[in-house]
Each structure stands twice: as C-alpha cells, then as structure tokens.
Amino acid sequence: MATRRRITITQVAHAAGVSTQTVSRVINDRPDVAPDTRLRVQRVISQLGYRPSAIARTLIHQRSHTLGVVATGLDYYGPSHTLVGIEKQTRALGYSLLLDLLHHPETEDVERIINRLLSLHVDGIIWAVPEIGNNRAWLQGKNLHLLVPIIFLSMEPRPGLVVVSIDNRRGGRLATEHLIAHGYRHIGIITGPLDWWESRQRRLGWREALEAAGLLAAENQVVEGNWSAASGEQGIRRLLAQFPQMDAIFASNDQMALGVLQTIHNIRSRFPEDLGVVGFDNIPESAYFWPALTTVEQPLIKLGCIAVEKLSQMIDADFQLGAEIHHDSVYLQPELVVRDSSLFHWSKASPISMKT
Structure with missing residues (x-):
C-alpha cells in the first residue's frame, strides 16, 4: 500500500497561485490578505488536506499552545476528577494537553519529567502531585520562576x-462542626497520608472545631489511612480499640468512610445512634451507601478548570512586555452534604457553646 505524502505549504501556495508568505498569513488569520485570496487559499487547504506543522508554528510564535500536566493517584476520585476539569478547560481554550504520570512520587526522578516537558516546548505546567519525597526536594531546590509558568x-x-486548592482546613471544620451540632461529643478521625498537605489541613480543621467547642482532640483519636476503603476498615478497628468512648468519626475521604460503614455494620447493632460518620469528597456512590453518607463536597472539576484558566493568564502575561504581573493563589470553598449517616436524635444532644 502506498503511503500518503505530507502536503507542504509550498504545494498549497503553488495550487492557489500565491506565495508561501500569503499562505502563512491566511493560516495565522492575519488581516492583510484580500478576501477573495483568503477564500481561495482556504479552499485549496481543505482540498489538499494540508495541516500546518505544530513545530514550525512554535518556532515562529514561540508558543506551542500545549500545556503539561504532572499528576499522580488517578485511581483516586479527587485527582481523576480534577483532571476531567483540566481537560475540559484546556480544550475550551484551544490548548493541547501532555500528561505525565508519577506512579511513585517519593522516589521518581522529578527533574527528568520536567526536562522532558520543557523539551516539548509546553507553554506552562500544572503540577498535581503531593509534596513528598523527590517532589519536595525539587520544589525546595529550584528557582521555579526561571521555568515556564x-x-x-x-x-x-x-x-x-501560585496554588489552586480546595480549602481543606475549612472542610475539616465543616465536617466536625456538623457532628458536634448533632450531639456527638467524642469524635475520632481517619486521616489520609499525613505527608499529604490536604490530609494535614483536614486534620487541622477537625482539631480546631473540637477545641472551639471545648472538646477533646487527643492523639488516641487519630489514625492515619491511605485513602482506601481497606484503610478505613483498619482505621475504625484501631480507633474503637484505643478510643472506646468514640461516638462519631470523620473519615478524610469517602472511600475510607465506606470501609468504616462496612465494619460498623458488622460489629454494631444501631447506626448512626451508636456512631455517626462523615466523609469527604461526595463521590457519586456516597448517596447510595447504607446509610447514605454525609460528606464534604469538593468542587474538583471546577478546581481543574480554574487551574487551566489561571495558567493561561500567566502564560499570556509571560509573553507580554512590561511590568511583572503578580498572580494570587486561589482557594475554593467546600460544601457540606447532609445525609443519614450523621443524623443523631437532637433530644440526646447536650447544649454546647462554640468558641469563635
């Protein structure tokens, strides 16, 4: 079978009876082309199936209209749905997307991945990896302002x-304040991995809410998980052993909450009278857990969209002459979604004053 030869800009110019410079002006939508000439060139481009070289356009314009994304943990709900928002907004703004996955961010060669993206002339990078291991060393040791946005x-x-994030600390407070308001007084927490900043922020919100209510927030009320349902099961069993008076639990994501619910079904007779549960994420399945899970919703797709929009603004500013433009970080607010897993009977709740 004969291979199809790539059509060149010279062939388009010859077929249209114009110079290659005129074809280039039409491709780049320059205004200095007569309307009839523009139509003739566009017709020839369509007939011949000509596709401009992305590499050549990058060399000419110094922009590739390509964004790089470095991510990890796409088997988890949060990272995967954030990527949905990134892809959606990237497409809306006319960019292409290059995705590099770090499967082991603690040990992988982060600089190699950055250099690869830079060699492909990306206009900017979205870094969606927790600050752990080699990632932390790279962040602390490099002059990031010398790279692309x-x-x-x-x-x-x-x-x-420039950070775009959910206000995880606020989310931890929302979950814990809700449990306190519904009569729970001995509230444990299963955190995510504590080398993740999000996990530490959710734990901080939990602690602040308890302390504001004059309630205990001790080390035996805390167990570290790894975001999985299995770690939720292991975590609740440990908490029940070391904090037996516990009457509620904040699981730092919905998958761990699922492990908690399954375990409680196996060892408790009443629910949520014996143990209230609040999760974090609001995955679609959480409404169908038994009982339906109260949780903190993260606007993850919006997070991804805003990250791309913000990066696009930084790229535009980077290509403009003049004074340096300051770019602020963005923090999105989570929302509490109340369902059956935390609805303790109000008559059992003792009055409590919340400190502000």
Whole structure:
C-alpha cells in the first residue's frame, strides 16, 4: 500500500497561485490578505488536506499552545476528577494537553519529567502531585520562576508558588462542626497520608472545631489511612480499640468512610445512634451507601478548570512586555452534604457553646 505524502505549504501556495508568505498569513488569520485570496487559499487547504506543522508554528510564535500536566493517584476520585476539569478547560481554550504520570512520587526522578516537558516546548505546567519525597526536594531546590509558568494544585502555599486548592482546613471544620451540632461529643478521625498537605489541613480543621467547642482532640483519636476503603476498615478497628468512648468519626475521604460503614455494620447493632460518620469528597456512590453518607463536597472539576484558566493568564502575561504581573493563589470553598449517616436524635444532644 502506498503511503500518503505530507502536503507542504509550498504545494498549497503553488495550487492557489500565491506565495508561501500569503499562505502563512491566511493560516495565522492575519488581516492583510484580500478576501477573495483568503477564500481561495482556504479552499485549496481543505482540498489538499494540508495541516500546518505544530513545530514550525512554535518556532515562529514561540508558543506551542500545549500545556503539561504532572499528576499522580488517578485511581483516586479527587485527582481523576480534577483532571476531567483540566481537560475540559484546556480544550475550551484551544490548548493541547501532555500528561505525565508519577506512579511513585517519593522516589521518581522529578527533574527528568520536567526536562522532558520543557523539551516539548509546553507553554506552562500544572503540577498535581503531593509534596513528598523527590517532589519536595525539587520544589525546595529550584528557582521555579526561571521555568515556564507553573500552577500547583493542593500544595502548601509559600512565596513564589501560585496554588489552586480546595480549602481543606475549612472542610475539616465543616465536617466536625456538623457532628458536634448533632450531639456527638467524642469524635475520632481517619486521616489520609499525613505527608499529604490536604490530609494535614483536614486534620487541622477537625482539631480546631473540637477545641472551639471545648472538646477533646487527643492523639488516641487519630489514625492515619491511605485513602482506601481497606484503610478505613483498619482505621475504625484501631480507633474503637484505643478510643472506646468514640461516638462519631470523620473519615478524610469517602472511600475510607465506606470501609468504616462496612465494619460498623458488622460489629454494631444501631447506626448512626451508636456512631455517626462523615466523609469527604461526595463521590457519586456516597448517596447510595447504607446509610447514605454525609460528606464534604469538593468542587474538583471546577478546581481543574480554574487551574487551566489561571495558567493561561500567566502564560499570556509571560509573553507580554512590561511590568511583572503578580498572580494570587486561589482557594475554593467546600460544601457540606447532609445525609443519614450523621443524623443523631437532637433530644440526646447536650447544649454546647462554640468558641469563635
């Protein structure tokens, strides 16, 4: 079978009876082309199936209209749905997307991945990896402002980084304040991995809510999980052993809450009278858990969209002459979604004053 030869800009110019410069002006939508000439060139481009070289356009315009995304944990709900928002907004703004996955961010060569993306002339990068291991060393050791514009997702804020994140601390407070308001007084927590900033922020919100209500927030009320349902099961069993008076639990994601619910069904007779449960994420299945799960909803798709929009603004500013433009970080507010798993009977609740 004969291979199809790539059509060149010279062939388009010859067929249209114009110069290659005129074809280039039509491709780049320049105004200095007569309307009839523009139509003739566009017709020839369509007939011949000509596709401009992305590499050539990058060399000419110094922009590739390509974004790089470095991500991990796409088997989890949060990272995967954030990527949905990234892809959606990337397409809406006319960019292409290059995705690089870090399967082991603690040990993988982060700089190699960055250099690969830079060699492909991406206009900007969205960094969606927790600050752990080699990732942390790279962030602390590099002059990031010398690279292309970078947006960091759910990263601990610091000078020089533009972060787009959910307000995880606020989410932890929402979950815990809701349990307190519904009569629960001995509230444990299963955190995510504590080397993840999001996990530490959710735990901080939990602690602040308990302390504001004058309630105990001790170390035996905390167990570290790994985001999986299995770690939720292991976590609730540990908490029941080391904190037997516990009457409610905040699981730092819905998958761990699922493990909690399954375990409680096996060892408790009443629910949620014996143990209230609140999760975090609002995955679609959480409404169908038994009982239906009260949870904290993250606007993850919106998070991804805003990250791309913010990065696009930074790229535009980077190509403009003049004074440097300051870009602020963005924090999106989570919302509590109340269902059956936390609805303790109000008559059992003792009055409590919340400190502010």
